[in-house]
Amino acid sequence: MATVFPSAFFRSGSTPQTDPARLSGWRLAAFSSIAVPVAAAGLPLGVYLPAVYAQEYGLSLATIGLIFLVGRLWDAVLDPFMGALSDRTRSRFGRRRPWIAGGGIVFAISSLFLFFPQGQVTATSLAIVLFFFYLGWTAIQIPFLAWSGEISGRYHERTRVATYQTVITAIALLTALILPTLADQLRPGDGKLKLALMGGLVAVSILPALFLTLRAFPEQPAPVSVGARQPIGVIIRTVLGDPLLLRVLGSDFAVTLGQTIRGALIVFVVTFYMGRPEWAGGLFLFQFVFGILAGPIWMKIGLRLGKHQTAVAGELVQVAVNLGLLIVTPDSFGLLLGLTLAQGLAQGSGNLMLRSIVADVADKHRLETGDDRAGLYFSVFSLAGKAATAVAIGIALPLVGWIGFDPKVQNTPAALNGLLYVFALGPAIAHAFSAWLIHGFPLDEARHSEIRRALDERERALVPAE
Template sequence: MATIFPFPHTSSAAPATDENRLSAWRLTRFSAIAVPVAAAGLPLGVYLPPVYAQDHGLSLTTIGLIFLVGRLWDALLDPFMGVLSDRTRSRFGRRKPWIAAGGLLFAGSAWFLFFPPVQVSAAYLAIVLFFFYLGWTAVQIPFLAWSGEVSGRYHERTRVATFQTVVTASALLLTLILPTLADQLRPGDGGLKLALMGGLVAVTILPALVLTLTAFKEPPAPASIAPREPLGRVVRAVLGDRLLLRVLGSDFAVTLGQNIRAALIVFYVTFYMGRPEWAAGLFLFQFVFGVLAGPIWLKIGYRLGKHRTAVAGELVQVAINLGLVLVAPDNMTLLLGLTLAQGLAQGSGNLMLRAIVADVADKHRLETGNDRAGLYYSVFSLAGKSATAVAIGIALPLVAWLGFDPKTSNSPEALQGLALVFALGPAIAHALSAWLIAGFPLDETRHAEIRRELDAREATLVPAE
């Protein structure tokens, strides 16, 4: 049985106070790596494909195939990286070496991705994306696992996730502003947009790595490594954890709803509302208020607990998306109001569910003696990525089946079908997310008991020399 390691703070059973909370400054430093990661992720699916098609002559079919293979590669990497970081032993820690090495690989490949030469081949894009996703995963999965280890406290884990959410939302807001500025300088210049966003990644990646890696010390790893298990047994252990499956299902539904909305918002605003000039601005408007969402839901989480707050956030999302059914093409005011509310509710479910994963990993470690936090977070990440792909695979064919075609004039029935999918698709997905996580048994009281048992077991174990 693996030795249980303590968290570097006071007992998790004690209530959090101003004296023993993690400092806001250190949590902000720790979250810094989210800036370049978010700045690179947004243009990857929105701005980069058109630039490579229009400015570098690659066909949309070729680009689409390369990105599809790249996303599959990215998804396959997640569980392997989770297991590798769980099993790593070094004097620098388990997570830090992967984040440092992955960050450098991410930085180098992002440079070639955002600042390509004049002549670009399909092989160039495929190779750069191969290393880009490898570096991204090597940063993301160990960082998520480390986030759950920074504190063993129930509510402090929510604070850690909240700071990451706020930093990510701020980075996305800044990234969305850059192409807006580019349109003012040189309208329609996709290369300039890509260069500005790539410049943000290049300028922030190294300082962000330093800030994140020096924010906290990693807690000591288990003194011994559990024997290497067959892949099938590990998969069965993960899939056999019913609490984890509920969290994964709930997050899949959250992300599905968010990405159905994201996939259709430009079409909805441009064609149904008839306001193409608002297509990008509405997304930016949502993110302005999205920066405020994290602290709001953190306060609610203190009162209700994580799973109840996740349910509340998802039901708010259901109400907002059902409200979109009432939006007529001439009622921009109502749409703006619902978009503001969407921003304030943004990411509430994701935030709480991410913090819950660490609690579920604690329960698994108590029951089995195996520390699989990295693996658990990798599967959590994989669920979100799968939902992103499924959302596009559902939303676009569905609106096309209902008669919508952005290349031609559309009938009122086709536009109404687009509006209904835009409203009801996310509403159904968020309702499913709330249902899956409702009544979740691992609350603050139960988690405190688990942490006490883990701490007691730690006290009886002698670390290996």
């Protein structure tokens, strides 16, 4: 299947191209294409939509904030139930495909209403649109992540699958960041144009992406269950009691926490501490571009070192880069630029490896319990990232306010230094904690190979001979 991403871009020399179990790069790119509309809709949802709806459609910020808060809570509640439901689904189309297809339709229709509102917009109409938007979003995202872990049972192939998704997501996010900038150049201050451009990206990509994703790989038959059927609530409690999963969740929570603290404060640091407001958006884009290039680099490292060792290495690089920010002064913009480049190259290394590890942990759970709950495992993983994003905003902004920083007034040197310390030390501590949690993770390639052999032997024993 033709895509715009050549497979050579992701190619690693550590695994021969002649390996029959190696997944096609073209098919991986096609499978990952659903990340384009999902990511393109996700970025403006938290960054641009609230401001546009307030300025252009007259809704109060308090009302918009409440609606979006309730929407995110609804999204969080949906995640584990969607994971459990897709795990239990049995159809001639597979377990994951029906949810992705149905969710894609709901997502597409609700996105049109969200990005191209018609007539009078009210709090009720916005709440209804967000209700269906998050329903469609979750019905795509959770089964897709679970299916990603099922395309291949091989330890390193799962790293390749996660890499394709990470890079294509980053490209979609970069595009979504550029479109509002173009809108400002064409018609400054035109919020409706920004909304239309971002919504247009979602609209033109959703149907082709659905087609490519659903057709890229055959969905494997659901494993034969040997465990007793349990209520969803009991299953969720069982999954949350898995110590290996909790380590992965904690590590990913810390990664996302550090990234979000940095993202929430970078504009303030560049604008007020560095005194370079013209670079506030550009520096973020600069970091993003190098983040796209980093995915294949970390994949190659992961193929050589293993997943958890690579996650630790990436997090320690993040710690060093963020500690380096402590010596940045308003006169050393070049140093900040260099550290931002390094930050971009290290960005996402932990997320990439940890996402790949989740599927391995789900395999171990299936061997021990007899039930395949990959969808539920990935839903909990997704929920941890969303929680970290909310906590980071709730910590970083009040903290810099408490130390005296205020973007509306002339700040003292002490307040600006405090802003820099939070910007540097908050992510550094978070990434160090992530590395500590995942260090020495016992589920390595050798142990996972044993688990897969045992699962395959059990499957063969349970399937009656023809």
